[in-house]
Amino acid sequence: MTATIERPAEKPVKAPPLHPRRRQLAVLAVLVLLAIPLPLVLPPALGAVAVRILIFLLMAVGWNIMSGFGGMFSFGHAAYFGLGAYTSAYLLVEHGVSPWIGMLAGMGVAAAVAVVIGYFSFRYRLQGAYFALATFAFAEALRLIATSSDFVNRAVGFQVPLIQGESLWQLQFAADSPAYFWVALVLAGLAVAVSIVFLHSRAGKYVTAIRDDELAAASLGTPVMRHKLLTVALSAAITAVAGAYYTQYYLFVNPDLAFGASVSIQAIVPVVIGGIGTVWGPVVGSVIMGSLSDVTATLLRTPPEFLGFLQGRSGLDVVLYAILLILIVRLLPKGIVGTLKERWRR
Amino acid sequence: MTTLSPQRKRLDAGMLKRGGVLAALVVLAIALALLQSGSALVVWQSVVTGILTGGLYGLIAMGLTLIFGVLDIVNFAHGALLAVAMFLAFGVVQTTGLHPYLALVASVPVLFLIGAAVHRGLLSGSGGGSLENQLLITLGLSLLLENGLLLFFGAEPRSVKLPGEIQIPLFGAVVAGSRLYAFAGAILLGALLYWLLRRTRLGTAIRAVAANGPGAELVGINVRRLHTLTFAIGTACAGAAAVLAAPLISITPTLGAQFNITAFVVVVLGGMGNVVGALVGGLLIGLVEQLTTIFLNGQSSLLGVFVVFVLVLFLRPQGLFGRRA
Numbered sequence: 001m002t003a004t005i006e007r008p009a010e011k012p013v014k015a016p017p018l019h020p021r022r023r024q025l026a027v028l029a030v031l032v033l034l035a036i037p038l039p040l041v042l043p044p045a046l047g048a049v050a051v052r053i054l055i056f057l058l059m060a061v062g063w064n065i066m067s068g069f070g071g072m073f074s075f076g077h078a079a080y081f082g083l084g085a086y087t088s089a090y091l092l093v094e095h096g097v098s099p100w101i102g103m104l105a106g107m108g109v110a111a112a113v114a115v116v117i118g119y120f121s122f123r124y125r126l127q128g129a130y131f132a133l134a135t136f137a138f139a140e141a142l143r144l145i146a147t148s149s150d151f152v153n154r155a156v157g158f159q160v161p162l163i164q165g166e167s168l169w170q171l172q173f174a175a176d177s178p179a180y181f182w183v184a185l186v187l188a189g190l191a192v193a194v195s196i197v198f199l200h201s202r203a204g205k206y207v208t209a210i211r212d213d214e215l216a217a218a219s220l221g222t223p224v225m226r227h228k229l230l231t232v233a234l235s236a237a238i239t240a241v242a243g244a245y246y247t248q249y250y251l252f253v254n255p256d257l258a259f260g261a262s263v264s265i266q267a268i269v270p271v272v273i274g275g276i277g278t279v280w281g282p283v284v285g286s287v288i289m290g291s292l293s294d295v296t297a298t299l300l301r302t303p304p305e306f307l308g309f310l311q312g313r314s315g316l317d318v319v320l321y322a323i324l325l326i327l328i329v330r331l332l333p334k335g336i337v338g339t340l341k342e343r344w345r346r
Numbered sequence: 347m348t349t350l351s352p353q354r355k356r357l358d359a360g361m362l363k364r365g366g367v368l369a370a371l372v373v374l375a376i377a378l379a380l381l382q383s384g385s386a387l388v389v390w391q392s393v394v395t396g397i398l399t400g401g402l403y404g405l406i407a408m409g410l411t412l413i414f415g416v417l418d419i420v421n422f423a424h425g426a427l428l429a430v431a432m433f434l435a436f437g438v439v440q441t442t443g444l445h446p447y448l449a450l451v452a453s454v455p456v457l458f459l460i461g462a463a464v465h466r467g468l469l470s471g472s473g474g475g476s477l478e479n480q481l482l483i484t485l486g487l488s489l490l491l492e493n494g495l496l497l498f499f500g501a502e503p504r505s506v507k508l509p510g511e512i513q514i515p516l517f518g519a520v521v522a523g524s525r526l527y528a529f530a531g532a533i534l535l536g537a538l539l540y541w542l543l544r545r546t547r548l549g550t551a552i553r554a555v556a557a558n559g560p561g562a563e564l565v566g567i568n569v570r571r572l573h574t575l576t577f578a579i580g581t582a583c584a585g586a587a588a589v590l591a592a593p594l595i596s597i598t599p600t601l602g603a604q605f606n607i608t609a610f611v612v613v614v615l616g617g618m619g620n621v622v623g624a625l626v627g628g629l630l631i632g633l634v635e636q637l638t639t640i641f642l643n644g645q646s647s648l649l650g651v652f653v654v655f656v657l658v659l660f661l662r663p664q665g666l667f668g669r670r671a
Contacts, residue, residue: 137656313496319494325482
């Protein structure tokens with residue numbers, strides 16, 4: 001026997017893997033391309049569900065940036081959704097400003113408010129439950145202010161005036177027009193793209209480092225406050241887009257629809273179901289939650305014999321996604337995408 | 347003060363000073379309210395109503411603060427459990443025709459059992475561990491309970507009438523008897539909890555677990571069982587609060603949400619885990635709410651509550667009577 005040097009088996013040379021950012025952006029591009037023909041093939045009722053899913057997705061992506069990537073658990077994303085909705089509605093109804101400009105203004109207002117709230121919360125070191133309660137309180141305070149201010153029509157809110165014909169600039173189309181879907185698809189696609197780019201950017205790496213160990217990150221010289229505020233502002237701005245688009249799609253907004261606690265919950269639940277802190281979690285979660293709310297709506301409209309008492313009642317959709325939420329947290333604490341990712345690695 | 351630490355905290359100079367400042371602020375606010383409204387009777391009426399309503403808030407917050415102090419769980423489902431207990435009380439009164447306060451016999455044990463089941467089934471063990479997960483589970487539970495009630499009972503409000511309801515004159519102000527009884531109930535329950543935590547073996551064990559879980563485990567306390575028990579007691583408090591509050595409000599599936607907000611404010615104000623603090627915090631918030639309606643006519647009374655909440659969160663997150671950790 002001659003001594004041979006153990007050497008690992010030669011591996012075939014593989015092409016270097018794509019940078020995760022490029023890979024994820026490529027997947028996103030494919031998904032968007034696949035989604036484009038949807039409103040043409042789906043029946044109109046399902047087309048509306050698809051738009052709702054995209055609005056959920058915008059909110060979910062916004063929440064995920066702050067609470068998933070940034071680890072700052074927000075319970076009050078209704079604040080930013082509502083600011084987006086109210087800013088664009090106010091500018092449109094009172095001053096005739098295009099909803100596109102209103103949307104941008106809403107993003108700015110939401111980001112600014114988020115930075116102020118964030119600054120004080122971080123300055124006074126609110127963490128965990130206290131931070132969640134503080135964000136919750138701010139959203140509720142905004143709801144109360146909107147409900148009691150003549151400036152924004154108190155509890156009545158705003159009704160978007162209808163225009164003649166269709167106009168992309170005014171963001172109004174015929175009721176069943178696929179254009180609503182396409183515009184929402186572009187917005188949601190952009191939001192997901194922004195979240196991917198942000199996650200892999202220098203700022204994103206700082207933010208995840210701060211989330212994982214704030215003290216260590218700070219002691220290595222990371223500007224903690226600046227990056228937390230940047231994350232919060234980005235998250236709020238994306239959520240505000242959802243608010244502005246919601247108003248434009250349903251042509252109507254009031255304090256409860258904009259700032260209610262259920263809005264914050266609608267931002268949280270898809271991400272939890274999909275997987276907090278993952279790129280695709282919000283996408284998967286929104287699709288599941290959106291479809292679920294459609295199933296329950298149909299069920300309540302025409303219930304089968306043994307569920308006859310449900311006819312005309314409300315609350316079933318929330319009951320179902322509450323059960324889903326509890327089950328996911330108990331059984332798949334990392335969400336669907338997070339759990340799959342873990343299995344994949346093993 | 348009954349914070350949940352094992353050693354007795356005496357009133358220290360700082361606490362006396364803060365109490366003095368607080369009392370001065372309250373007197374100042376009342377004086378300003380007098381100037382604003384110009385009618386002593388109106389102000390007196392709101393002070394009385396505020397204090398009595400505040401007792402109720404304290405009552406609702408006591409269970410919440412107990413759960414937070416021992417288990418570190420922010421129970422978002424507390425309000426929804428309160429709503430469940432109210433529907434239970436309504437059902438009992440409706441079907442048996444008993445005096446509304448006798449519904450306590452049903453609501454306290456049932457809520458105790460629900461609390462134990464919720465803790466065992468949902469919150470303890472794997473998946474219930476991290477803070478975010480507990481927030482999400484209690485949030486999910488509150489959605490489930492509220493909308494379950496909505497699904498089965500519909501949204502129309504119900505009410506529980508107190509037989510022989512009287513209006514009691516109080517130095518010019520007039521208060522409903524049920525409000526006064528609820529206030530007395532709050533004081534009584536507060537005293538009971540204080541006694542339980544301070545004077546019984548169970549209370550000592552609860553405080554030991556709150557102060558140092560692993561240490562308590564070492565001296566032979568079954569921490570998991572004690573957590574379940576504490577959660578159940580906290581929930582049972584909601585059961586008691588529901589019966590006392592039922593004659594005062596209209597019962598709807600979503601009534602929990604509004605009480606939840608107030609209860610959280612009270613808990614933070616009184617110092618999380620401080621049972622007597624919850625009662626004092628409740629009284630303060632009741633006053634703030636009533637005075638807000640005098641100062642800001644037409645605005646929601648909750649607005650003042652939020653201002654206080656945010657100030658306390660930022661300036662004294664450990665609460666008025668707690669010490670910085």
